[in-house]
Amino acid sequence: xSKPGSTSLSRLRYPLAIxxxxxxxxxxxxxxxxxxxxxxxxxxxxxxxxGTGKQSFRVGFVAGFAFWLASLYWLLLIPVTxxxxxxxxxxxxxxxxxxxxxxxxxxxxxxxSSRSSRREEAPSDPAHASRITHQFDQSLLTSAxxxxxxxxxxxxxxxxxxxxxxxxxxxxxCRFLSGFPWxxxxxxxxxxxxxxxxxxxxGVYGVSFLIVWTSVxxxxxxxxxxxxxxxxxDSLNQITLLRPPRHVGGYEVFVPLLAVAIVFATGYYHIxxxxxTTRSIRLTSIQPSIPQTDIWNPAENDKRFxxxxxxxxxxxxxxxxxxxxxxxxxxELNDVSFAAITNLAAxxxxxxxxxxxxxxxxxxxxxxxxxxxxxxxxxxxxxxxITDNYHKRRLVIFGEYIPLVDWLPFIKWFTPITGGxxxxxxxxxxxxxxxxxxxxxxxxxxxxxxxxxxxxxxxxTDLMINLTNDGWFGEGAEQWQHLANAVFRAVENGVPLVRSxxxxxxxxxxxxxxxxxxxxxxxxxxxxxxxxTFTVPLSxxxxxxxxxxxQGDVFGWACVALxxxxxxxxxxxxxx
Numbered sequence: 001x002s003k004p005g006s007t008s009l010s011r012l013r014y015p016l017a018i019x020x021x022x023x024x025x026x027x028x029x030x031x032x033x034x035x036x037x038x039x040x041x042x043x044x045x046x047x048x049x050x051g052t053g054k055q056s057f058r059v060g061f062v063a064g065f066a067f068w069l070a071s072l073y074w075l076l077l078i079p080v081t082x083x084x085x086x087x088x089x090x091x092x093x094x095x096x097x098x099x100x101x102x103x104x105x106x107x108x109x110x111x112x113s114s115r116s117s118r119r120e121e122a123p124s125d126p127a128h129a130s131r132i133t134h135q136f137d138q139s140l141l142t143s144a145x146x147x148x149x150x151x152x153x154x155x156x157x158x159x160x161x162x163x164x165x166x167x168x169x170x171x172x173x174c175r176f177l178s179g180f181p182w183x184x185x186x187x188x189x190x191x192x193x194x195x196x197x198x199x200x201x202x203g204v205y206g207v208s209f210l211i212v213w214t215s216v217x218x219x220x221x222x223x224x225x226x227x228x229x230x231x232x233x234d235s236l237n238q239i240t241l242l243r244p245p246r247h248v249g250g251y252e253v254f255v256p257l258l259a260v261a262i263v264f265a266t267g268y269y270h271i272x273x274x275x276x277t278t279r280s281i282r283l284t285s286i287q288p289s290i291p292q293t294d295i296w297n298p299a300e301n302d303k304r305f306x307x308x309x310x311x312x313x314x315x316x317x318x319x320x321x322x323x324x325x326x327x328x329x330x331x332e333l334n335d336v337s338f339a340a341i342t343n344l345a346a347x348x349x350x351x352x353x354x355x356x357x358x359x360x361x362x363x364x365x366x367x368x369x370x371x372x373x374x375x376x377x378x379x380x381x382x383x384x385x386i387t388d389n390y391h392k393r394r395l396v397i398f399g400e401y402i403p404l405v406d407w408l409p410f411i412k413w414f415t416p417i418t419g420g421x422x423x424x425x426x427x428x429x430x431x432x433x434x435x436x437x438x439x440x441x442x443x444x445x446x447x448x449x450x451x452x453x454x455x456x457x458x459x460x461t462d463l464m465i466n467l468t469n470d471g472w473f474g475e476g477a478e479q480w481q482h483l484a485n486a487v488f489r490a491v492e493n494g495v496p497l498v499r500s501x502x503x504x505x506x507x508x509x510x511x512x513x514x515x516x517x518x519x520x521x522x523x524x525x526x527x528x529x530x531x532x533t534f535t536v537p538l539s540x541x542x543x544x545x546x547x548x549x550x551q552g553d554v555f556g557w558a559c560v561a562l563x564x565x566x567x568x569x570x571x572x573x574x575x576x
Contacts, residue, residue: 016047017059021066021099027188028071029480037188040067041166041212042219048103049223057104064099068092071183074476079293087398095180098169105563106162106216109570111154152251155220159252161566163213167205167559174449178397181448183481185211190484195260196491196513197267200546202555203450204488209559210263214256221253271512279538281437281463283508284320284350285500286312287519288329289529292471301331309340315531316348321435324500325354327375327443328469333357346384351432353379355443355467357421358391372422375400377441377467379430388431391424392443394452399472427456430465437538440495442466447486447497454549457493459542464495469502475527479504487513494546496536503527508534 020043027037040063048059068091075088150158166185174181186207189195198206288308294300308329316323323345330337333356345352358376365371374391381387395401401420430439440456440463447453447466456464466486470479483505490497491513498508504526507518521528 017063018066021063025070030477042215060103061100064096074473074478077474159216162216163209164559166212168563190487194267199491205556283322284533285324289503322351326500327355327467342384345380349382390428393424440464453489464497471502
């Protein structure tokens, strides 16, 4: 135990980890201090410097937990008693495990040397060790020595491996338990348009890789310059700051910064040399801004449907090709509402795409009550005829379905929903025949899945349309975070993305990832009711697909393979 007044650097681990998590949260909306994302991963590793494997895991978890609690605070705005707090904590804890694994694996794979191995031996004089511990944590001294004993090349390889590990864990998070692709690290840079262009090759994971590579390299360089080593002496006064070794310099930082500069330059060139097109389409999106409590209240159905129709009539005073209603805007698709919306489309001669539940008899059903519910998107022709519909394929866990509820019925106590939707099976294209335009419909947070959105876009697809209801979360940061995730889908697939939202952010994103014409209400916010009309340029058909659209997550799976091989190799060497 340290004497009163002595300082053990290990006590700073968890405050530093919390700080790293909060810095990372500040890089995302609504603060949008994107540069902090380039610092936070390295700071997470610094907090675990010199720790054991268990300490590294705990430090990573604390950092991740702080990040997700701060980033997902908008879950507390769901208008349900009790559930939001439980969901907030549980989801934050689940996602924090990925940061914990990352920090643990990074230090597990840190390069070692024979010199550092000798320094890890316990001191022969217990009294001497006790004196050293008064001022410094012994594990920190060991790690400082270990870092100084590594070469520039080994540290460069380590920083690349740390970036690959981060991407590998993001790939897993996007797929495990149906996937939660929210706030991937690269999406914090959604306003850095030149940087985003690499996503057309690597997906959003390429931006995540560059951020982590740079951050870890900065940490490594600073650690080399600032590390202290204790000399074998009887007095603490003989512990001095060593001169940096000759192999310490800007090399390990220069390489990732050069890579980032090249990506920026090529991205800027791509943006400024994009050919113009003469094709375009006009779309009018209605933003009804319906409170979630009204959506859940059947007594409000007639009132809000009439308000929706009145708002739509105002919007259609402008000439448009396509009318959009967001997810959950239509209270119920019944005989009365169906007659109203088909007449609306036929009267104004517009294509009409809207969200509404679909009810289908279960295969082998013996009565009309044995049905399956789908969260659907529908399209009406200018003649008022249904031409296409789409069933949402990726559902919100605990929001649209309850996992394992047939085996663990008590799970439904932890969610406000009483039933669930089934997942669709096909990525449908909506063909607006007289306009010769094909759209790829996406519902809710389907525009957050890199691999999922890619499945909807082929060579004939002109644009993606996302219908979403973000009214669950009031007027928080969720709407902007959702948009930050969605921006990358346009770049990855090389086609525009039009977003029709219940309460923001209604806008469109061009194929270079630039946010266009975000709707603002009369108070200047994105959350109120209204409508917006967009003129969206379209590429010639068929358009030139991006590498990511053709080949998918080649880069992401390469990172998974590299990380797996590195961890396995390190584990085998240590056992031997």
